[in-house]
Amino acid sequence: xxxxxxxxxxxxxxxxxxxxxxxxxxxxxxxxxxxxxxxxxxxxxxxxxxxxxxxxxxxxxxxxxxxxxxxxxxxxxxxxxxxxxxxxxxxxxxxxxxxxxxxxxxxxxxxxxxxxxxxxxxxxxxxxxxxxxxxxxxxxxxxxxxxxxxxxxxxxxxxxxxxxxxxxxxxxxxxxxxxxxxxxxxxxxxxxxxxxxxxxxxxxxxxxxxxxxxxxxxxxxxxxxxxxxxxxxxxxxxxxxxxxxxxxxxxxxxxxxxxxxxxxxxxxxxxxxxxxxxxxxxxxxxxxxxxxxxxxxxxxxxxxxxxxxxxxxxxxxxxxxxxxxxxxxxxxxxxxxxxxxxxxxxxxxxxxxxxxxxxxxxxxxxxxxxxxxxxxxxxxxxxxxxxxxxxxxxxxxxxxxxxxxxxxxxxxxxxxxxxxxxxxxxxxxxxxxxxxxxxxxxxxxxxxxxxxxxxxxxxxxxxxxxxxxxxxxxxxxxxxxxxxxxxxxxxxxxxxxxxxxxxxxxxxxxxxxxxxxxxxxxxxxxxxxxxxxx
Amino acid sequence: xxxxxxxxxxxxxxxxxxxxxxxxxxxxxxxxxxxxxxxxxxxxxxxxxxxxxxxxxxxxxxxxxxxxxxxxxxxxxxxxxxxxxxxxxxxxxxxxxxxxxxxxxxxxxxxxxxxxxxxxxxxxxxxxxxxxxxxxxxxxxxxxxxxxxxxxxxxxxxxxxxxxxxxxxxxxxxxxxxxxxxxxxxxxxxxxxxxxxxxxxxxxxxxxxxxxxxxxxxxxxxxxxxx
Ligand SMILES: Cc1cc2nc3c(=O)[nH]c(=O)nc-3n(C[C@H](O)[C@H](O)[C@H](O)COP(=O)(O)OP(=O)(O)OC[C@H]3O[C@@H](n4cnc5c(N)ncnc54)[C@H](O)[C@@H]3O)c2cc1C
Ligand code: SF4
Ligand code: SF4
Ligand code: FES
Numbered sequence: 001x002x003x004x005x006x007x008x009x010x011x012x013x014x015x016x017x018x019x020x021x022x023x024x025x026x027x028x029x030x031x032x033x034x035x036x037x038x039x040x041x042x043x044x045x046x047x048x049x050x051x052x053x054x055x056x057x058x059x060x061x062x063x064x065x066x067x068x069x070x071x072x073x074x075x076x077x078x079x080x081x082x083x084x085x086x087x088x089x090x091x092x093x094x095x096x097x098x099x100x101x102x103x104x105x106x107x108x109x110x111x112x113x114x115x116x117x118x119x120x121x122x123x124x125x126x127x128x129x130x131x132x133x134x135x136x137x138x139x140x141x142x143x144x145x146x147x148x149x150x151x152x153x154x155x156x157x158x159x160x161x162x163x164x165x166x167x168x169x170x171x172x173x174x175x176x177x178x179x180x181x182x183x184x185x186x187x188x189x190x191x192x193x194x195x196x197x198x199x200x201x202x203x204x205x206x207x208x209x210x211x212x213x214x215x216x217x218x219x220x221x222x223x224x225x226x227x228x229x230x231x232x233x234x235x236x237x238x239x240x241x242x243x244x245x246x247x248x249x250x251x252x253x254x255x256x257x258x259x260x261x262x263x264x265x266x267x268x269x270x271x272x273x274x275x276x277x278x279x280x281x282x283x284x285x286x287x288x289x290x291x292x293x294x295x296x297x298x299x300x301x302x303x304x305x306x307x308x309x310x311x312x313x314x315x316x317x318x319x320x321x322x323x324x325x326x327x328x329x330x331x332x333x334x335x336x337x338x339x340x341x342x343x344x345x346x347x348x349x350x351x352x353x354x355x356x357x358x359x360x361x362x363x364x365x366x367x368x369x370x371x372x373x374x375x376x377x378x379x380x381x382x383x384x385x386x387x388x389x390x391x392x393x394x395x396x397x398x399x400x401x402x403x404x405x406x407x408x409x410x411x412x413x414x415x416x417x418x419x420x421x422x423x424x425x426x427x428x429x430x431x432x433x434x435x436x437x438x439x440x441x442x443x444x445x446x447x448x449x450x451x452x453x454x455x456x457x458x459x460x461x462x463x464x465x466x467x468x469x470x471x472x473x474x475x476x477x478x479x480x481x482x483x484x485x486x487x488x489x490x491x492x493x494x495x496x497x498x499x500x501x502x503x504x505x506x507x508x509x510x511x512x513x514x515x516x517x518x519x520x521x522x523x524x525x526x527x528x529x530x531x532x533x534x
Numbered sequence: 535x536x537x538x539x540x541x542x543x544x545x546x547x548x549x550x551x552x553x554x555x556x557x558x559x560x561x562x563x564x565x566x567x568x569x570x571x572x573x574x575x576x577x578x579x580x581x582x583x584x585x586x587x588x589x590x591x592x593x594x595x596x597x598x599x600x601x602x603x604x605x606x607x608x609x610x611x612x613x614x615x616x617x618x619x620x621x622x623x624x625x626x627x628x629x630x631x632x633x634x635x636x637x638x639x640x641x642x643x644x645x646x647x648x649x650x651x652x653x654x655x656x657x658x659x660x661x662x663x664x665x666x667x668x669x670x671x672x673x674x675x676x677x678x679x680x681x682x683x684x685x686x687x688x689x690x691x692x693x694x695x696x697x698x699x700x701x702x703x704x705x706x707x708x709x710x711x712x713x714x715x716x717x718x719x720x721x722x723x724x725x726x727x728x729x730x731x732x733x734x735x736x737x738x739x740x741x742x743x744x745x746x747x748x749x750x751x752x753x754x755x756x757x758x759x760x761x
Pocket of ligand 1: 099101130137296297
């Protein structure tokens with residue numbers, strides 16, 4: 001009995017219309033309708049959500065306000081005295097910042113190439129978006145598929161705005177990545193004879209979505225993590241990087257780490273640095289809830305940017321149409337795409353469908369926002385927000401009883417924990433902030449515009465253009481994690497360690513901020529969000 | 535339609551706080567003024583960072599759960615288990631086999647299981663933990679892998695085990711052994727990997743990489759979609 005009496009009353013409408021909706025297909029939008037709803041309602045198109053960046057190498061480029069706030073901020077080291085000439089606390093060949101899938105992959109390949117590697121990560125190793133991915137990972141490893149066909153899907157999905165070299169690397173490495181993971185003992189869904197079970201995902205022209213039940217990211221993350229420990233690689237947890245260190249020639253040379261527990265700063269010197277800090281959902285653009293983990297605060301973007309790395313498509317954000325809206329404990333939680341894939345449809349307060357349930361993520365999200373904001377047809381919630389229904393019980397009618405338990409066990413469990421039985425009661429959903437399409441620009445080896453500084457994973461940009469397809473992110477973090485790890489290791493081999501460590505670039509950035517009057521009193525990276533629930 | 539939210543009293547490390555009853559334990563700690571560092575990861579039940587123990591007022595029984603997946607209740611006495619030490623055996627996957635002998639070398643403690651079923655009682659994922667430990671003992675790694683799959687490695691089972699077993703690490707080793715040696719390798723994957731490495735797939739993709747956007751868009755729009 002989690003739904004209030006008022007909600008139960010409204011739910012009756014959904015039940016009333018349900019029989020008349022079974023087997024009926026709601027029309028898809030025309031291309032013009034799609035453009036229209038996107039332009040009017042997608043947060044990426046709402047101009048007052050953005051502003052022009054006043055400082056740094058991409059001065060003048062457009063960023064969401066909340067990200068611009070982080071970019072236009074003072075370093076936490078502004079008033080901190082650090083002795084950069086003292087013996088560093090850590091001294092390695094390859095310093096990897098961030099212990100998610102990208103960081104772990106980079107570590108394994110750099111280590112295999114003979115480098116001395118260290119991972120510094122903000123929370124526990126594996127407390128990361130990678131752990132949360134449910135759906136799957138793409139790779140063209142079937143006979144009717146090829147990297148070229150995959151490439152076309154990636155480019156078309158990304159509105160042809162992808163950097164071709166990066167998209168090429170992504171799809172060509174994909175089968176190698178799956179093989180690497182298979183050899184490492186990752187438990188993919190398979191048939192008796194070992195054939196990987198693969199399905200479609202949004203925007204795929206071949207069935208190439210590999211999965212590990214509905215815990216694909218978790219299975220990949222825990223396997224990678226286990227292997228990193230097996231290899232004896234040094235992992236320092238609760239050590240957030242706050243600034244990249246450069247040497248006297250402007251090359252990356254390490255990072256300043258912040259021990260979250262003792263609140264001390266530590267110096268890590270390194271020949272090469274890989275930023276693998278993930279996404280930025282916890283910046284809550286335009287107040288949106290997020291599906292991201294607690295530490296997704298864009299730290300790597302600002303650190304890299306201050307050091308001179310360029311951004312690309314940093315204003316392109318993916319909203320997932322089906323985020324949990326109620327009960328409040330599930331706010332922002334990702335309701336897997338599979339729910340709609342199976343045929344659950346969004347409904348308004350009258351229990352009527354208002355959009356085809358399998359439009360692309362951006363269009364579906366925009367239509368839901370329109371239904372609530374413009375048309376006033378959303379369901380008002382006791383928490384003060386509005387949402388729409390997602391009719392999950394219809395699945396038990398269309399696919400037979402037991403479908404939800406079989407096909408959506410993680411969802412069933414999560415809603416049950418808070419008193420909603422999605423087999424009998426429809427879900428309440430609203431778009432949730434899900435993924436950062438852009439990031440710091442890299443080349444095919446994960447190298448940024450700054451010498452010896454690499455970026456891999458969700459922090460990197462260019463691979464997916466302005467729209468990433470499901471299953472290509474888990475792929476990219478491993479492809480570019482490994483590429484960055486290998487290249488950094490190779491580079492470190494014939495390089496002496498940095499002689500001098502400096503933070504002059506941070507001081508210069510501060511001067512620029514002051515000249516532009518841009519920072520106010522903000523400090524960034526913010527490292528962790530501050531929630532009060534008031 | 536905003537309604538009066540009911541408040542409840544909870545006790546964090548013994549101190550009383552009055553919080554809205556709609557909050558999870560994790561949220562309630564933040565409401566009380568904590569900024570969490572340890573004990574908070576995905577906030578969605580996937581990462582196992584937030585294992586928590588609690589007691590209800592006037593109840594002798596110690597209860598456990600994931601702080602992000604459990605709602606507060608009136609009279610809850612709470613403490614987090616931000617870190618519970620657990621041993622992980624190191625191994626080279628290529629040097630071991632899915633055999634009882636090898637497994638017993640890595641995790642000898644699984645043979646000390648007393649069958650008390652404390653692990654099952656605490657598992658927030660409702661896994662039959664004791665059973666997968668039994669499968670590990672017997673070397674039935676396929677079954678151990680299957681039933682342990684939903685483990686989020688929260689460590690609650692470990693915190694209660696009188697035999698000092700580190701269930702989640704044993705299970706992970708079982709799953710890796712199963713996936714590496716018992717499940718068959720994909721029959722086509724190696725061939726595709728070889729073809730890529732030998733450059734056999736280069737020509738087809740380079741034709742696309744060098745094509746202009748107009749051409750690409752055309753190919754994209756006309757591409758055949760597998761049923
Ligand atoms: C709920 C959900 C479902 C998803 N489903 C899919 C899917 O089905 N398929 C798919 O392909 N993709 C999916 N994605 C996207 C994909 O999971 C992520 O984009 C990807 O895992 C990011 O990997 P990463 O290694 O770059 O970052 P993360 O995995 O987020 O790792 C980043 C790490 O860096 C650490 N860190 C952050 N800041 C600092 C700092 N200052 N210092 C040190 N460490 C720091 C973080 O704590 C974290 O451990 C999903 C994402 C979410 C959130
Ligand atoms: S098996 Fe143990 S570690 Fe895994 S989820 Fe259950 S209690 Fe947590
Ligand atoms: S708690 Fe330990 S001893 Fe008891 S059943 Fe579980 S594994 Fe065996
Ligand atoms: S914070 Fe990840 S399971 Fe609770």
